[in-house]
Amino acid sequence: MVLFWGVPIIASFVISFFDWKLLSPGEFAGVENYTKLGTDRRFKAALWQTIYYTLGSVPLNVLVALAAAILVNQKVRGVTLFRTLFYLPSVTAGVAISILWYWMFNPDFGLFNWFLGLIGVPGIGWIWDRNWAMPSIILMSAWSIGANMVIFLAGLQGIPEHLYDAVDVDGATRYQRFRHVTLPMLSPVIFFVSVITVVQSFQIFTNIYVMTRGERGTMVLALYLFFKGFEDLKMGYASAIAVILFVITGVIALLQFRLSGAWVYYEEEGGQ
Amino acid sequence: MRVLRYVLIYGLLLTFGFIYTVPFLWMLSTSFKTLSQTLRFPPEWIPGPWAFENYPNGWMGAFDFNIFFRNSVAITGNAVLAQMTSSVLIAYAFARIRVPERGFLFAIVLATMMIPPQVTLIPQYILFTKFGWVETWLPLMVPQWTGWPLFVFMLRQFFRTLPADLDDAARIDGCGSFRILWHVLLPNMKPALATVAIFTFVGNWNDFLHPLLYLSRDDNTTLAVGLNMFRGQYRTQFNEMMAVAVLILLPVILIFFFFQQYFVRGIALTGIKG
Amino acid sequence: MGPLGRITRRKVLGTGLLGGASTLALAACGETVVERVEVPVEVIKEVQVAGETVVQEVEVVKEVEVPGETVVKEVEVVKEVPVEVVKEVEVFVPAEAEKVTISTSHSWPEHRYQEQIDFDDLFMGRHPNIEIDRRNTVWAEYWTKTFAQAAAGTLPDVFYNQDTRIAAFLSSDSYIGLTDYMRQMTDGYGWENDFVDLLKPIVTRDGEVYAIPYDWGGPVLSYNKAYFDDAGSSYPDASWMNTDVLEFSKEVTVAEDRKWGFAYRYWGNWGHEGIYNRQFGGRWISDDELEISGVMDSAETLASNEFWSNFALVDKVTPNPADEEALGVHPMTGGHVAMYHAPPWQAAGFNDNPDLDWDIAPSESGPEGQFGAALGSNYGIAKNTEHPDAAWQYLSEYMSTEGMNYMWTYQATAICARKSAQLGFPSAPGQPDGVQHWIDAVNTYLVPGKPLSENSNEILRINGEIMRDMILGATTLQEATAQAVEEIEPLLVGL
Known part of the structure; x- marks a missing residue:
């Protein structure tokens, strides 16, 4: 290693x-x-835009993934099929699918503006508008929840049934079951997912590379250092960007660890 | 009330299931179109005529995808085996075995996650060049046996959801660390292990950047790299490309289905606490 | 060391029918039957070079309609390659030498790979003691891979490069010199007489040649005949001015139906100056690539950029970048535009659409005359090679007239850098009637694309982004120009 x-x-x-x-x-x-x-003002812009992407995509991604995991954790017939369906976009990303996205994001005849038109909202420029490009990329990230959903699902499945039985005896409501059993038992997993989603969002590359190549206010650090290193052949400069990126991610992860003591519950330490 | 709940659940499943399936349906539809139909705008969802020949033509065109398939199976199979062994052992050590500076070492493992892969690419490439490993599978196989930081972190989190009483009980029965891991902890971590297996499989099956750098002969490279050969600078045969993409995706779907059976609740923790 | 011997009267290139016609019968409601049938390969043309037959061609029948009947016969394009080319090979690696392996790296898309396999097989047949270890990387990722190899000192023995990228490799000493090898060959390998002069400075440093250029060409005005027929207009010709392009575009654009008059694809990239600025006497950087201030913001350049950007911003007769990406297909191929500046290497893409009836014309002129931009590619031998003689053996045959013919000319994908390899281009399968305009253009009014310095990539990326912002209406021409001048100025290092 x-x-x-x-x-x-x-x-x-x-x-x-x-x-x-x-x-x-x-x-x-x-x-x-x-x-x-x-x-380097392009670097500063990339730094800010990386933070913008992280602030937008992490909460969205974690919440949607958790909601999806809870949904596909229901004991209903055919639910395994839906697990697969929710997971599919995570493994069908890339250039081939980008055409579909370009079509949906088109300001004049795209699917999204057509939908907005139905509910009486004027269309927007999506990835082609400096103000909407980053929100569009963030919206795209909500499709790639598959991995986080699977981790949450594994966490949910790991919660022993008898804990629910215990609160059911006390006549707990659905919300109370979730609040007093699911959430605390799942907190180490939520913590894990939050940390890695932050780390990964600081390294967001593929979607932006394919959709906008960092133009119109979507340049992020990982993409900027790739361009500097592999297109402009300035590997020293690219490495300096990487070191900065590393320090920022590290500091944020450290903060998350520090704060985790307050809300993450570890069974091994004998909580009950 | 009960009926209402079912309606609600299925309503949500179907709505979101559809939204999340659109990209795949698009792939499927394109894979059966003739090249000239793929050029039409607005895109048509129903192929006509159905060009089933895209599948054999794409798979056995200028490149022999049977060979790429064989290579991908070998590389991915090794990775799954390696990660299931190494990441589990390392994570177990971090979660349960008291060693000095454990916290510091774990921080280093986490730190490696925070370096974007685009940066280490060149130094790593130079390292493997010095080993003489370029154009072999070794750069894709050997590092898998040293664990993957993400999985180490994830498995450690899952180990920590298991009560320490489990270990203690086993230890009283005279089990060593390895036996505790094998007989007591792992059976309780099936969903987490399945997750590692799925992620390793998908990650390696779809990995593009590393095989791209290390392998480029017609006979040693992988499906993900082969798939990209359909992309020209000026012209891409999307129909054949999608046909091959669908075929490449099938094992992923199958693996997902297969490992899903471990996502079944009812783990026998009941005997220990209650 | 000179050539060690000669293989005379040997088959340099073999023959092969590369594309077969598949048979597929489909019945549609008993009305029309579309049938694909196999066409017999018939020779209809021969091309002679220096008294030798170098190409035979098949007739390409796209559609045969039988009057009075409901049968439409659709025939696949059958690609034919030269029959037998007889040529002397000058041998640098003795036949009794120990077997060596040389690595080659290309960037072929899947549909062009078979020719490469065939060429290499034939080469190994001629030189049993040279093994070709062929690698291929898709274009988008070719550079990532090649830079990693350059950094590790493991470049393949013979590798592909492009005009706007080679300067960085030359300045970091990645190649071996080839001048000595060429001098030892008959007629100096034709370097003086047979190669296009404009390309030589790009691969030459201090009198030493480091790579052999193989193609040379650029976009000229292509048009979709249907738009002109429907409008009852005559097709563009040498008399067309850029204002004619604009007027006709206004006439035929119906954006709601995804039909526009004109598409530009060279906005902000290597072709920008040659295609858009020069017609008005403008430049975007000086020819020595040391100045941009006072050049890009000169009155002529601003006037030309205003004229062409108005296509998108004022008259809206061109698909904007959002529309182009959403179409998922090249606007010309998809029949979405009446006119477009098309380079020869895109012809195969246009032919993917059987409904597209297209041709090319001489490019339109501006107030200061007729211009366009051209770009080329090349192959060279890496500094780190262990077998320079064997690598040259391969490179010299690959870049010979016959090699160029086989790989590019007869595939109709490029006008070759050797004049002798340009002769078969007009008669290659799939060419439009006006094919000669491409050749005339490179010989008369095309100028080299820009920039060619070692910072080309960075300059083009920054300029591309700024120019796209402008064409999307986010900034004005004045703002965009000022920003480009400011950001690109520090990157100018000259040629």
């Missing part, structure tokens, strides 16, 4: 201090790459 993960990570940290070009490590550049970041 140290070899396959640690070495490349340390290497990219070291590279961030070099004027690293295509074939040669180039000159030692000290903190020059970092000072350049300070005056």
Whole structure:
């Protein structure tokens, strides 16, 4: 693990201090790459837009995934089929499906504006409008809930039946069952999903690369560093962006861990 | 009341089920269209005429997808086996075994998740070049045995939902750490293990970037890379591409169905507490 | 070291009927029967180069309608390749030499890959002691992969590159020089006489040639005949001005039916200056690529950008980027536009649509004359190769007249960088009637695409984004120009 993960990570940290070009490590550049970041307005925009995406997509994604997991956890006939259906968009992403999205997002004859028209709302520019492009990308992310839904489902399935039996004896309502059994028992999983969704949203790449290539206010850090490294061949600069991205993600994850003590319940520590 | 509940549940399932199935239906529909029908706008959902030949033509065109299929099976099979072993052991160690600096080590594992893969790509590539592993499956197979940070974190969270009393009871019965894991904890973690298996399968089956970098011969690369060969710079044969995409997706759906049977509640924790 | 020997009168390229016709019968309500039948391969044309027959062709019958009957026979395009080309091969690797493997890397899409397999098989047949380890990466990801290989010092022995990308590889010393090898060959490999002069500076540094260009061409005005027939207008010709393009576009655009007069695809990219600015005497960066201020914001360039951007912003006779992406198909291929500047390599895509009746014309002129932009690609040998002789053996045959003919000319995908390999282009299958206009254009009014410096990618990405914002109406031409000048200026490093 140290070899396959640690070495490349340390290497990219070291590279961030070099004027690293295509074939040669180039000159030692000290903190020059970092000072350049300070005056790079495209970097600053990407930083802000990454935070914007995270603030929008994480709550949406976690809530929709949890709701979907609860829905497909119901004991009704055929529910396994629906689990698969909800999971499908997570494995059918990519270029092939992008055409469908382009069609739905088209301002003049797209499906979404047609729908808005039905309910009397004037159409918007979606991914083609600087103000709506990022919300559109966030909306798209609500389709890729499959992985989080599966994790929540596994968590729900892991809650022992007897705990529900215990509160049922006390005549608990549906809400009370959820509030006093499901939520606390699921809290380690909710915590996990929240942390990884934040981490992943800081690394959002594919949807934006395919749909807007970072234009119209959708440039995010992972995409920006990819362009810098693989298109402009400025690997030192790209690595510096990565280090910043790493520090920010790390700080936020640390905060989440610190705050988790207040609401996450661990059975192993003997809660009952 | 009960009927109302069923109506509500099915209403929601059907509505959202449909919304989430649209992209797949689109793939399916395109895969049966003739090339000229794929060019029409607005797009037509019902193929006509039905071009069933897209499937054999796409699968056995200039590239032999049987070979890609075989390669993907080998690479993905290794990954599932590797992750089920290594991630479980590492996560167990982090969750239950008291070792010094456990918190610090775990933080490092988490930290590796926070580096975007686009960054480590080049250093990793250079590393594997030095090993002479490029154009072999080793860069895709060996690292799987060192665990995946995401799974380690996830499994650790699941271990922590299991009461410590379980271990203690087993330990009193004279079980060692490994036997506790195997006989007591794992049987209670089937949904979590199934999740790891599904994610590993899907992640490796669909992985594009790594096989793209490490493999590029006609005989050693994977389905995900092969699928992209339909994409030209100026022209893409979407119908054949979708046909192959549907075929590639089938195992994913089957695996999902298969592992789903472990998502069944009723784990016997009742005997221990209550 | 010179060529070690010659294989004479050997078959350099074999013959093969690459596309077969499939048979599919479908009955539709007893009214019309569409039937696909196999066509016998018939030779109707021969092309002679230096007294030798280099190509034979089949007649391509797209549709045969039998009057009075309800049978429509639809015949697939059958692609034929040259029969037998006899040519001397100059040998750099002795037949008794130890067997070596050379790696090659290409970026072919699936439907063009078979020719590559065939070429390599034939090559290995001629040189049993050279094994070709062929790699192929789809275009969108080719660069990611190639940069990783360059960084690791493991570039394939022979690899593909493109005009706007090669400068970065040249400045980091990724290639071996080829001039010595060429000098040892008959007629210096034709470098002086046979290759298009405009392409030479792109692959040459300090007099040394580092890669061999294989194609050269650019977009000229293509048109969908149906729009002109329906409007009762004559097709565009050499007399057309850019104002004629605009007027006709206004006449035929019906946006609700997804029909527009004109599509532009070169807005903000390598073709922008040649296609849109030069007609008005404008430039977007200086020819030495050191200046943009005073160039991109000159009166001529602003006038030309205003003229062309009005197609989208004022007259709305062109699909905007949102419309283009939503169509899911090239607007020309889908029959959504009457006119478009089409490069030769897109002809195969147009032919995917059997309902599209298209042709090309000389590009329209502006107040300062007729212009357009051209771009090319090349192959070279990596610095890290262990078998330069074997790599040159492959490269020299791949980039020979016969190799170019086989891989590009007869596939109708490119006008080749060798003049001798351009001869078969007009008669290749699937070409439009006006095919000669493409060749005339490269020989007369096309200018090299820009930029070609090592920062090309970054410049084009930034310029593309800024120009697209403008065409979507988010910024004015003045704002967009000022922003582009400001952001691109620090990136100009010259050629």
